[in-house]
Amino acid sequence: MKTQIIDGWPKGNRIKILITDTDAAQANAIRRTILTDVPKMAISKVRFELGQTQDQKGEYFESVNALPDEVIAHRLAMIPIPTYLDEFVFPEDDPANEGLSEDQWGSPASQIIYHCSIRGPSSENKEETKTVRAGDLNVLGETKLQIAESHQAIPLTILLHGQYLEFYAYATLGRGRDHAKWAPASAVSFHQREVAVLNNKKKAKILFDLDLGVSQADFGKDGRIENIDMVEKMRKAMAQVSQGTGRDADFDNAISMEKVDREFVFSFDTDGSLSPEAVFNQACEALSSRFVLLNEELDTVLA
Template sequence: MKIEKAKVTGNKATIVFSDVEPFMINAFRRALITDTPKMAIDNIEIHLGAISDENGRTYESTTPLFDEIIAHRLSMIPVPTDTDALLRGDLRYKGECTCDGGCNNCQIMYSLNRRGPCTVYSKDLDPLGDDKLRPQDPNIPIVKLTEDEGILIYATAHMGTGKTHARWQAVHAAGYRPIPEITIHQDKVKDPERIAGNCPRDVFEVSKKTLKVVNPEACVICRTCEHEDLGGIGAVTVNAETDRYLFRFETDGSLDPKTAALFALDKLGERFAELIKDIEELK
């Protein structure tokens, strides 16, 4: 299993794997989705009763939404995970930390204090401590408050993985497809412009009246180029039996794609090491 090409743009990653079987790449996909750790809000305290502002005006601590819906929305907001601390092994899962009741290694605390009329967004979550722990996406709406309504919440984020709940799923839209072998039989090509022009994915290019494959990763194996009436019988053949795959995934912003991939591969290695140990112990 080799990486031929890799491109990371923001939260998105595109990798071309070669010398790979589908089951291997699928194991990587599953590990990315379920085994990548991240922080997410899983505990909130909602202030009940009147909320006063600095001028002494009071607001009702009510919103048009049920508390459960607000709790769910807060839990799904991607909060940053300190990747340096994660890679150093300093971040710990809830229940695995040796502290008493929570510390910087196992939790992040936020406060949310807004008064209507306004729309409350993810940017209103104030981290208690380092400001770099503010949610990366500022404009995720949480609730709309009308006149005299207010909200005061203390929220705590802990580390987890997507195996437990979607709130801890850092990687999304992970998928792969084969990159076919596209062969051009130049002696049979009658109309190169027509073959190139009919490809819906711009896989081909015509240079000096010669048809060339310039973008095989874009091919979705529609086989339009193989149609006999297009530019010559048997001019192009597309072979989908391949060991090259295009793999794409993106993160929700809580982790960068490289860190997510490192953790997924690390977890896979750990699982197989356990399996080897179990087999060695067989009598």
């Protein structure tokens, strides 16, 4: 199996990869591994501080807000946490947790702590509400672990006059097979690679005249399009001359799609905790390790 990042990708947190010399079973194994076995950081425990607080003018604020604590904790769990896999271990593998009950686990080697303390508008403020966002979380540690700027606008809850919210959130490593909050990617999919073939220039003009951004010039001298992004664009355009549009009879399969044997286009989006390249590499390493272990067990059984 060979892999190659398609030209022009990744784009932000989305990536497309061409996998060759493989079959659908192997591509699907990578897809499942990305969803279930690639670890990432996620907030798994939240401690809410309850009671009252007072500002410098003597005004009291109470620890109540528009949402139950459980809902806020769920929203916190889905915030992408910067993940450095080579710097942290799973809580169960942390030597500092050995001999302790699970509720006592926690050391700098296996968790990141975030703190949030924010008040709603004061009685003198004309604003009626204040939105608490992911950017209001402050990491108790290295600044590189701060919530990424692109995710800081994620809303958590709303505070009214006289309300405040304070909590400590604890992020740990986990895998998507245990909870969706630890899944590093979504929209993980693949399809067999295709090339577009121009069969009839005259009839294909029906499609080109629709001004959909595709033309005869997109085809090479051999009448084929092999660029993966361009093939996808052509496929979308061809929906306008497909069955039910009233143009399919005149178009008469003037352009066809041919599948390429043993080649697949693989794509997914990460949540930003890890780069797309890191997610794919981790999945391949996990899959490889699994097969090595399986071979060793088979050798033992058959010895």
